[in-house]
Amino acid sequence: MLKAREAVCNLATYHPPLSGRQGLRLDFNENTAGCSPRVLARLRELTSEEIACYPEREPLETLVAAHLGIAPDELLLTNGVDEAIHLLCETFLEPGDEALIVVPTFAMYEISAAATGARVIAVPAAENFRFPAADLLVRINSTTRLVAIANPNNPTGIVANPEDMLEIARRAPQAAVLVDEAYFDFYGKTLIGHTRELPNLFVARTFSKAYGMAGLRVGVLAGPPPHISLARRVASPYNVNGVALACLPAALTDDDYVGRYVSQVRQGREELQQEFRRWELPFWPSHANFVLAQFGAMKNTFIHSMRQRGILVRDRSRDYGCEGCVRISLGTTEQTDRLLRAMREVLAEIGAKEAAAK
Numbered sequence: 001m002l003k004a005r006e007a008v009c010n011l012a013t014y015h016p017p018l019s020g021r022q023g024l025r026l027d028f029n030e031n032t033a034g035c036s037p038r039v040l041a042r043l044r045e046l047t048s049e050e051i052a053c054y055p056e057r058e059p060l061e062t063l064v065a066a067h068l069g070i071a072p073d074e075l076l077l078t079n080g081v082d083e084a085i086h087l088l089c090e091t092f093l094e095p096g097d098e099a100l101i102v103v104p105t106f107a108m109y110e111i112s113a114a115a116t117g118a119r120v121i122a123v124p125a126a127e128n129f130r131f132p133a134a135d136l137l138v139r140i141n142s143t144t145r146l147v148a149i150a151n152p153n154n155p156t157g158i159v160a161n162p163e164d165m166l167e168i169a170r171r172a173p174q175a176a177v178l179v180d181e182a183y184f185d186f187y188g189k190t191l192i193g194h195t196r197e198l199p200n201l202f203v204a205r206t207f208s209k210a211y212g213m214a215g216l217r218v219g220v221l222a223g224p225p226p227h228i229s230l231a232r233r234v235a236s237p238y239n240v241n242g243v244a245l246a247c248l249p250a251a252l253t254d255d256d257y258v259g260r261y262v263s264q265v266r267q268g269r270e271e272l273q274q275e276f277r278r279w280e281l282p283f284w285p286s287h288a289n290f291v292l293a294q295f296g297a298m299k300n301t302f303i304h305s306m307r308q309r310g311i312l313v314r315d316r317s318r319d320y321g322c323e324g325c326v327r328i329s330l331g332t333t334e335q336t337d338r339l340l341r342a343m344r345e346v347l348a349e350i351g352a353k354e355a356a357a358k
């Protein structure tokens with residue numbers, strides 16, 4: 001009888017709640033305004049000949065590398081950061097190796113690492129979800145072959161000290177250390193330059209968030225050329241589809257569009273955090289396009305009442321240490337205004353107002 005590998009049989013199915021998402025989507029950390037109009041214009045111009053051709057990744061790698069200030073052999077374009085994670089795991093992990101992750105964090109590190117048969121070691125975040133640098137350093141040993149760090153982290157929005165991440169890379173030379181900068185545009189600090197000093201450091205970026213292209217699936221894996229060329233061997237030569245590749249130049253020429261969106265998100269993040277303070281709801285100051293807050297016993301009613309007002313927010317209760325927590329993404333100024341109006345109504349309705357009145 002056909003049987004899948006044991007590591008695969010043991011995986012839990014990851015079910016992002018994708019159905020019934022009508023309304024203002026503040027539940028997936030997506031761009032809520034859509035991609036640049038230039039990307040859409042390019043999409044509309046696509047010819048049937050272009051669709052008939054296998055996609056050519058290399059010219060776009062040159063373009064993206066120039067945009068990031070690195071050489072083309074220092075990156076691989078991927079089918080989203082999801083594939084970058086998968087390729088790193090396939091390239092470096094053997095069954096029985098250890099992969100260190102910080103919890104709570106993005107689910108795909110655990111899935112991709114565990115699928116190889118590696119042992120996933122979940123290191124709990126420090127107090128207040130701070131990056132547990134010291135605990136990670138203690139867990140590094142000769143079998144550690146992957147350390148995955150989301151910076152900013154999802155779902156907490158917390159960032160790590162750059163020096164701590166570099167120290168981890170130095171102290172684990174036998175491990176691929178991935179710094180996943182999916183939310184870089186909302187934060188502004190990167191380790192990309194450091195991939196030259198540290199031969200085991202990788203940085204991932206995506207066009208899914210600030211660029212509003214999650215449906216097209218384009219990510220970047222940046223790192224030392226010899227390792228990038230090994231990951232390239234594992235990837236399909238056609239891993240990024242031709243439609244996405246055709247749109248990339250247009251996306252890269254519209255920095256203004258991304259900049260305007262990012263500044264609205266940052267402004268909205270401040271306003272949302274202020275609102276949480278006003279209602280005395282604990283939250284974690286975020287560097288990404290979302291904020292995680294603790295609603296405790298009000299959580300279900302809050303989510304339900306927001307949905308009734310056409311606003312989707314994400315229950316993160318099942319994440320490690322996140323009981324009672326809701327993650328709310330930010331979008332345009334107008335959308336933040338709508339979010340805050342609805343939140344005020346709902347919180348007053350469910351009796352949170354007394355706390356604010358103190």
Ligand SMILES: Cc1ncc(COP(=O)(O)O)c(C=O)c1O
Pocket residue numbers: 028029079080081082083106150153154180182205206207208214218219
């Ligand atoms: C930390 C982190 N990395 C990667 C991703 C996925 O990125 P992509 O759409 O490029 O696969 C997400 C999506 O939520 C994320 O939160």
